[in-house]
């Protein structure tokens with residue numbers, strides 16, 4: 001397949017491009033800067049210049065390819081307003097891409113997060129949260145999935161709290177950054193709350209499988225570790241950085257504090273059984289051993 005991808009320079013997107021190219025696909029990748037274009041070319045992709053805001057460019061990318069993987073999302077999480085702008089950009093982009101594909105039966109794979117469900121492990125059948133700061137993302141993914149009834153093979157791959165590679169990335173990466181800054185590897189509460197995780201290279205395989213074969217309107221979980229206790233994550237970070245490991249007040253973790261304090265395990269049993277996805281890269285706790293002081 002000739003595949004149009006946005007976010008191809010990201011942690012996940014760069015792994016997805018490598019995965020596609022090593023499985024007989026070719027890639028057309030959106031680049032919003034010359035430097036990103038150079039990275040994408042070096043990775044083996046053909047480059048389409050433009051940003052998420054250039055809806056005509058997105059439509060042209062979708063029109064000249066056999067399928068789309070949408071991963072781009074603004075990286076400014078500093079204020080609620082910045083996140084809202086990123087959500088608005090992504091929503092407009094998904095709307096344009098989806099509209100271009102109506103009636104074609106071509107695939108579009110997009111991304112969201114695993115949901116959390118009070119008192120049990122979340123599964124692929126649980127709905128995304130449609131309230132809270134990222135509710136707009138859930139709504140735009142749900143709208144895209146509804147295009148399944150209009151001749152679009154739209155699917156969503158849900159990401160766990162940590163997508164890691166070489167010990168970096170995701171919530172665990174934020175804990176590491178905070179630990180370096182504070183001189184202590186902290187966790188909120190008693191640290192028994194669990195976060196799911198996946199290695200970026202395993203997640204990339206799932207994006208390819210969804211692109212190639214997932215039925216229209218379906219949702220998948222890119223989860224290898226159903227839930228690592230946060231105090232276990234903090235313990236490896238502390239040991240690798242040579243820092244003490246302690247429970248710290250929730251507000252130490254800034255805007256992420258309340259989310260860091262939640263138990264949010266997620267499973268991928270349905271995904272593994274149905275799509276034959278078999279993650280093979282290191283678990284989060286093993287991958288964190290790559291951290292250097």
Ligand SMILES: NC(=O)c1ccc[n+]([C@@H]2O[C@H](COP(=O)([O-])OP(=O)(O)OC[C@H]3O[C@@H](n4cnc5c(N)ncnc54)[C@H](OP(=O)(O)O)[C@@H]3O)[C@@H](O)[C@H]2O)c1
Nearest residue numbers: 007008009010011012036051052071072073074113159160
């Ligand atoms: N639990 C979760 O909910 C969860 C967890 C992990 C990831 N995700 C999602 O998965 C996706 C990929 O994650 P990641 O970690 O690989 O992301 P990342 O490393 O932050 O990379 C973001 C990518 O988006 C591109 N981008 C950002 N804004 C853009 C714009 N306005 N126009 C065009 N391109 C733009 C960047 O391009 P440049 O090279 O130009 O910067 C980069 O390729 C994101 O949507 C992320 O939110 C969700």
